[in-house]
Structures are given as C-alpha cells and as structure tokens.
Amino acid sequence: MSDVARASNRPLLDLYRTMRRIRSFEERVGEMFVRQGTAGSMLHLSIGEEGVAGVCAAMEDGDSFTTHHRGHGVFLARGGEPGRMLAEIGGKEAGYCAGKGGSMHIADMGVGHLGANAIVGGGIPHAVGAALSYKTKGIDAVSVAFFGDGAMQQGLLYESMNMAALWSLPVLFVCINNQYGMGTRIDRAAANTDFAARAEAFGLAGRHVDGSDVEMVLETAAAAMTTARSGTPGLLTMTCYRFFGHARMDKSPYRDAAEEAEGRGHDPVAAARARLLDRSEAREADLDALDAEAAQEMDAALDWALAQTQPPGAAMFDHVYAPDEPPPQPLRDRLSDVLREYR
Amino acid sequence: MTAAAQTATYREALREALADAMRADGDVIVMGEEVGLYGGAYGVTKDLIGEFGAARVLDTPISEAGIVGVAVGAAMTGLRPVAEIMYVDFAGLVMDQLGNQAAKIRYMFGGQTGVPMVLRTQGGTGRSAAAQHSQSLESWFAHVPGLRVVMPATVNDAYHLLRQALTKPDPVVFIEHKALYVSKGTLDKDKPDAPWGAPVLRRAGGDAVIVAYSRMVHEALAAAETLAERGVEAAVWDLRCLNPMDLDPILESVRACGRAAVVTESCLTGGFAAELSAQISEHCFDRLEEPVIRIAGEDVPIPVAPDLEAASIPTPGLIADAMAWLVSREAPAWA
Ligand SMILES: Cc1ncc(C[n+]2csc(CCOP(=O)(O)OP(=O)(O)O)c2C)c(N)n1
Numbered sequence: 001m002s003d004v005a006r007a008s009n010r011p012l013l014d015l016y017r018t019m020r021r022i023r024s025f026e027e028r029v030g031e032m033f034v035r036q037g038t039a040g041s042m043l044h045l046s047i048g049e050e051g052v053a054g055v056c057a058a059m060e061d062g063d064s065f066t067t068h069h070r071g072h073g074v075f076l077a078r079g080g081e082p083g084r085m086l087a088e089i090g091g092k093e094a095g096y097c098a099g100k101g102g103s104m105h106i107a108d109m110g111v112g113h114l115g116a117n118a119i120v121g122g123g124i125p126h127a128v129g130a131a132l133s134y135k136t137k138g139i140d141a142v143s144v145a146f147f148g149d150g151a152m153q154q155g156l157l158y159e160s161m162n163m164a165a166l167w168s169l170p171v172l173f174v175c176i177n178n179q180y181g182m183g184t185r186i187d188r189a190a191a192n193t194d195f196a197a198r199a200e201a202f203g204l205a206g207r208h209v210d211g212s213d214v215e216m217v218l219e220t221a222a223a224a225m226t227t228a229r230s231g232t233p234g235l236l237t238m239t240c241y242r243f244f245g246h247a248r249m250d251k252s253p254y255r256d257a258a259e260e261a262e263g264r265g266h267d268p269v270a271a272a273r274a275r276l277l278d279r280s281e282a283r284e285a286d287l288d289a290l291d292a293e294a295a296q297e298m299d300a301a302l303d304w305a306l307a308q309t310q311p312p313g314a315a316m317f318d319h320v321y322a323p324d325e326p327p328p329q330p331l332r333d334r335l336s337d338v339l340r341e342y343r
Numbered sequence: 344m345t346a347a348a349q350t351a352t353y354r355e356a357l358r359e360a361l362a363d364a365m366r367a368d369g370d371v372i373v374m375g376e377e378v379g380l381y382g383g384a385y386g387v388t389k390d391l392i393g394e395f396g397a398a399r400v401l402d403t404p405i406s407e408a409g410i411v412g413v414a415v416g417a418a419m420t421g422l423r424p425v426a427e428i429m430y431v432d433f434a435g436l437v438m439d440q441l442g443n444q445a446a447k448i449r450y451m452f453g454g455q456t457g458v459p460m461v462l463r464t465q466g467g468t469g470r471s472a473a474a475q476h477s478q479s480l481e482s483w484f485a486h487v488p489g490l491r492v493v494m495p496a497t498v499n500d501a502y503h504l505l506r507q508a509l510t511k512p513d514p515v516v517f518i519e520h521k522a523l524y525v526s527k528g529t530l531d532k533d534k535p536d537a538p539w540g541a542p543v544l545r546r547a548g549g550d551a552v553i554v555a556y557s558r559m560v561h562e563a564l565a566a567a568e569t570l571a572e573r574g575v576e577a578a579v580w581d582l583r584c585l586n587p588m589d590l591d592p593i594l595e596s597v598r599a600c601g602r603a604a605v606v607t608e609s610c611l612t613g614g615f616a617a618e619l620s621a622q623i624s625e626h627c628f629d630r631l632e633e634p635v636i637r638i639a640g641e642d643v644p645i646p647v648a649p650d651l652e653a654a655s656i657p658t659p660g661l662i663a664d665a666m667a668w669l670v671s672r673e674a675p676a677w678a
C-alpha cells in the first residue's frame with residue numbers, strides 16, 4: 001500500500017494538499033526572481049503538472065527517483081523541504097546541494113532523489129542503474145525516472161528501456177507529457193505519439209493516464225509500481241498541459257490564447273477540489289483553510305530562503321573530488337607558484 | 344621485487360586485477376559489450392563470468408551511453424561498476440554520461456554522493472584498425488574536472504593502477520593500449536611501482552628529460568637506448584596518471600638538465616602534450632636551455648595503411664633524432 005493511501009482514509013484530500021503545496025511552491029519560485037534578481041536563472045515551473053503527485057504517492061519509502069529540469073513538484077511530493085529547496089534554487093549554502101546545483105541539479109540522497117538533470121534524458125539511465133543495484137543486492141525497491149515528452153525523442157531512453165526490460169529491473173519510466181518541448185508541440189516532434197506502444201514494443205508494460213485526474217494517476221501508477229516491483233519495468237505517460245512558458249522569459253508566442261485556455265482547463269488542482277466538494281469529502285471552508293496553510297508554509301519558506309547566504313568563495317573547490325582527495329589548485333595560488341620563482 | 348613476482352602479459356595483469364578486485368569487494372561488477380560469454384573484445388575479461396556469474400559480469404547491448412549511464416546510477420547506489428567501452432573511439436557516444444553526469448554529480452549535489460566507477464577502455468594504433476578504432480583521446484577526458492584519467496604502460500601498472508582505481512571514490516577513466524595487451528613484464532602483486540598519481544622514472548639520464556605515458560613510454564625507452572649510443576643520456580619518465588598528476592619529480596628532473604620533451608601518441612593540437620609542455624615551461628622557465636618540445640601524433644585521422652599508420656605517430660627513431668637535436672644541436676637528415 002502506498003504512502004498516501006496508508007496515511008489516510010481520504011487519499012484525494014491528501015493528494016489535493018500535495019498538489020496545492022506544489023502550486024504554491026512554484027508560485028514562490030516565480031516570486032523569488034522578482035525579489036532577488038537573477039540567481040538560478042534556469043527555472044522551469046511544473047504548474048499544470050501537479051497530477052504527478054499521484055505517482056509520487058504510489059512510491060514507497062526506500063524507492064528512488066531521478067527527475068528532469070522541471071522536477072520541483074516531484075521532489076516536493078516525495079518529501080522535499082520547501083525552504084531548503086528554495087535555498088538551493090537561489091544558490092544558497094543552506095540549500096540541498098550547498099548552493100552548487102540549483103533547480104536543475106537538485107538532489108537529496110535522504111529521500112532517494114538521485115538528482116534532477118539539465119540534459120534532456122540524462123537522468124533516465126541513472127534510475128536503471130539504481131534498479132540494477134537493487135536487483136544485484138537483493139534490495140526491495142523501485143527506481144522511478146521522471147522526464148518530459150521531449151525525452152521521448154532521445155535515443156538514451158530506448159537504450160535504457162531495453163536494458164531495463166532485458167534484465168527485468170524494477171524501474172518505472174514516467175513521461176510527464178505536457179505537450180511541449182520548449183516551443184515545439186508534441187505533434188511537431190513525433191509522428192506517432194502513442195508512447196505507451198513504444199514501451200510495449202520494448203517489452204515494458206505501457207500505461208497511459210490523464211494527469212488532470214490525480215486519483216486515476218494514483219491508481220494507474222500504483223499498478224505500474226507493483227508491476228515494476230515484481231521485475232517488469234514499465235512506462236507511464238501522464239498527459240497534462242504546461243500552463244506557462246518553458247522558462248521564465250518565455251511568453252509562449254508560439255501558441256494561441258484559445259489553446260492555452262483549453263489547456264489550462266485541464267487543471268488537476270481545480271479538478272480535485274471540485275471532486276472533493278462534489279463527493280462531500282471536504283467543505284469549501286476546509287479547502288480554503290488548507291490552501292491558506294500551503295500559502296503560509298511557502299511564504300515562510302521563501303522568506304527563510306531569501307535570508308540565507310551564498311556559499312563562501314572557498315566552497316568553489318569543494319566536492320570536485322571526494323573530501324579526502326586534494327582539491328584543484330585555485331588559479332591565484334597557481335599563478336603565485338609560477339611567478340614567485342621569477343620575481 | 345617480492346617472492347610474489349611472476350611474468351605476465353599486460354592483458355593477464357588486467358584480468359588478474361579485475362578478478363582480485365571482484366574477490367575482494369562483492370560490490371564490484373563488470374559490465375559492457377561482450378565482457379561475459381565472449382570474454383572481452385581483447386580478452387581481458389576472459390572466463391570472469393565462470394567465476395563470478397552473469398549477474399556480476401554483465402553482457403550489455405550495444406548501447407554505450409546507456410552502459411555508462413547505468414553504471415553511474417549503480418555507482419550512486421552502492422555498486423562499484425567497471426563499465427567497459429570497447430574502443431575509446433566510442434567516447435563520442437558516452438561523453439554526456441561521463442563528462443556531464445559522472446564527473447559532476449558529486450559537485451552539483453554538494454558532496455551528497457560520489458560516482459565510484461571505473462570506465463575501462465582501450466585506444467591507440469598498432470592494429471591497422473583505421474580512423475574510428477585507433478585514436479588516443481585522453482585529452483578529452485583530462486579536460487573535464489572530476490574525472491580521473493590513468494594510462495598504464497607496464498604490466499605491473501596494468502594490475503596495480505586498476506586495483507587502485509577500484510578503491511577510488513571518484514570516476515576513473517582507465518585507458519589501456521591495444522598494442523600492449525601481449526607485452527610481457529613482471530607482475531608483482533605485492534609491490535606497485537609507485538603510489539597513485541605519482542610518475543615513475545623508467546630510465547635515468549642527465550642530458551634531457553622525456554615525459555611519456557602508455558605505449559609511448561616504450562618508444563621513448565627505445566629512443567633512449569639509441570641516444571645512449573650517440574652519447575646522449577635521456578631520462579624517461581612514465582607519467583601513468585594524467586589526473587591526479589604529480590609533476591614535481593619531473594619538474595625537478597627538468598630543472599637539473601634544462602631540456603625536456605613530451606611524447607604522446609595522441610595528435611598534437613590541443614592535446615595533453617600541450618598541457619604538460621605548458622606546465623613544465625611555466626615552472627622551469629629560468630632553467631630551460633631550450634624550448635620544451637612536443638613530439639606527438641600527426642594532426643590526421645589514423646589511416647588504415649599500416650605504413651601510414653606507423654608513420655602517423657612518434658617512432659623511436661623520430662624521438663631520438665629530435666632529442667639529439669635538442670641536446671647536441673645535431674640536425675637530423677630530415678630537417
Ligand atoms: C540534451 C539537451 N538538449 C536540449 C536541451 C535544451 N532544452 C531544455 S528543456 C527542453 C525541452 C524539453 O522538453 P520536455 O522534455 O518535454 O520537458 P518540459 O520542458 O516540457 O518539461 C530543451 C530542448 C537540453 N537541456 N538538453
């Protein structure tokens with residue numbers, strides 16, 4: 001039984017809370033720019049993709065995952081602490097990676113986050129490698145690779161899926177299909193967009209789900225995780241819509257207002273809210289209170305993150321190599337070594 | 344030399360290193376194309392699958408980027424993979440996983456995890472294998488902070504550098520030379536030639552210093568033989584490790600005689616010889632009698648014709664001529 005389902009007898013309410021937290025978080029990421037200028041200029045918001053909370057809820061403690069460059073939502077849903085996430089995004093020492101990675105390279109071994117990736121498709125084989133470790137060492141865990149529809153066109157995905165299927169590894173590939181890779185709509189990137197069929201062709205279990213229905217996401221992902229855990233890797237594609245531009249500066253001039261309005265109509269957060277009210281699983285006032293709580297949490301996290309400092313200069317040379325290994329020689333020291341001899 | 348010393352080939356020493364490492368550390372796995380049943384394209388992993396089984400000697404599909412990427416993920420989660428890339432020439436297929444992922448993960452993630460893996464590969468000329476199977480691409484890797492790069496020249500180093508690589512916390516690119524697999528030498532499992540990172544003086548000489556690594560150490564030693572007959576005593580240093588690299592003993596040796604040459608099989612422009620030459624020049628500037636010269640491969644793709652192939656890299660004759668010119672100002676006939 002998954003974390004969320006175990007934790008509550010009202011799974012939709014929990015999923016709603018997670019999704020609301022993701023949205024509130026992403027709104028603060030946008031605000032961070034305004035309040036702090038340029039730190040971490042490569043920011044990709046997952047607003048519209050919150051349904052991924054359903055996949056995260058189907059994962060267990062001990063499972064690991066990698067994400068793409070639009071991975072804040074996944075990390076938050078898997079236990080990322082918003083203050084430290086925002087600190088990392090802003091290049092602060094208190095961040096998850098000591099301010100050395102940022103939004104696109106955030107990671108937390110503590111919750112099994114093996115890393116976000118700025119290379120489209122780059123983190124996919126790492127999840128396969130983790131699954132290889134689990135199988136070799138007899139560890140009961142699944143590794144999940146999250147990526148966008150853009151990565152469906154990367155060769156490395158197919159190398160990875162083939163090896164996962166060949167070796168019966170506990171991996172789930174999750175494609176968050178937000179319809180766009182930067183300005184290229186999916187039908188301009190692939191002749192056949194039935195991605196689940198591609199996975200089937202490789203011997204994986206292919207599944208597809210509407211990302212605006214988070215309950216369905218949870219149900220489908222739970223089935224996919226069970227299959228993966230038993231050694232049949234799968235691909236789950238989740239359709240959604242990227243509500244805003246690719247990154248901060250992108251105003252999406254390549255798509256029209258009607259399309260955006262239609263796309264934003266598939267709002268997983270609003271849909272879950274409507275369903276909770278409809279089924280009388282929550283009252284309007286409860287949900288408003290929950291929204292306010294999420295907003296407060298993220299406001300506090302943002303204030304805290306903004307108050308943090310950047311790493312000291314000497315940190316530049318830490319972690320190029322392992323702590324016991326000599327760090328690279330700083331340029332000034334090197335120049336001094338050379339020039340002192342002749343002066 | 345200790346009682347454990349024996350004669351072995353470079354290939355056997357590598358195989359012994361893998362087998363001993365796998366016996367010593369249950370987390371070591373070997374993965375790559377043809378490493379299992381076939382025994383390795385150059386026979387280095389022969390019969391390992393018999394002793395360690397298919398789960399630890401993993402035959403992979405022909406998916407170089409995937410092999411390295413899977414090794415990265417496995418290394419982050421408790422295994423110590425040795426990923427074999429059959430030819431260094433296939434580096435183009437793996438450079439993202441190696442240079443952007445393996446090399447940078449520790450740094451990007453603020454030291455939370457390392458990537459303790461070894462990428463074994465082989466390069467170089469000598470088998471008329473032509474332009475896509477004969478290159479020396481070490482400078483590609485040495486240019487990436489975070490990657491260790493080692494290139495053994497001798498049988499003993501083949502064993503010990505590989506054993507040492509398999510204890511290191513960071514990713515190591517281990518480049519063998521295809522022309523050395525059959526070379527014989529002394530393997531003393533109890534006695535490494537030098538610590539990790541340190542160069543080894545393979546021949547002493549007071550007139551000039553030759554710095555080389557991998558196969559070029561042998562070409563430099565052959566050149567030094569003929570130079571001795573011509574009255575020139577050249578020291579030959581085997582660099583062994585490009586990263587980490589301890590150049591100090593070599594710099595001392597250059598300061599003493601004022602003349603140095605760097606010999607690489609890899610082609611000249613932008614190559615590691617340029618890095619070595621620059622460092623020697625910077626640190627020995629006021630002791631140099633002559634410019635530090637680079638004797639490197641021609642700036643051409645490796646041709647298949649055996650005569651052209653052989654002529655495309657430094658030969659003992661060429662090295663000796665250049666050194667004699669450098670030391671005694673005897674211009675060679677080709678000058
Ligand atoms: C290998 C590589 N190629 C191109 C880019 C530039 N780039 C960054 S994000 C992106 C679009 C990716 O689309 P998708 O995978 O669907 O993810 P999304 O941004 O929609 O979440 C591109 C082309 C990159 N970072 N890496």
Ligand SMILES: [Mg+2]
Nearest residue numbers: 148149180181
């Ligand atoms: Mg997309």
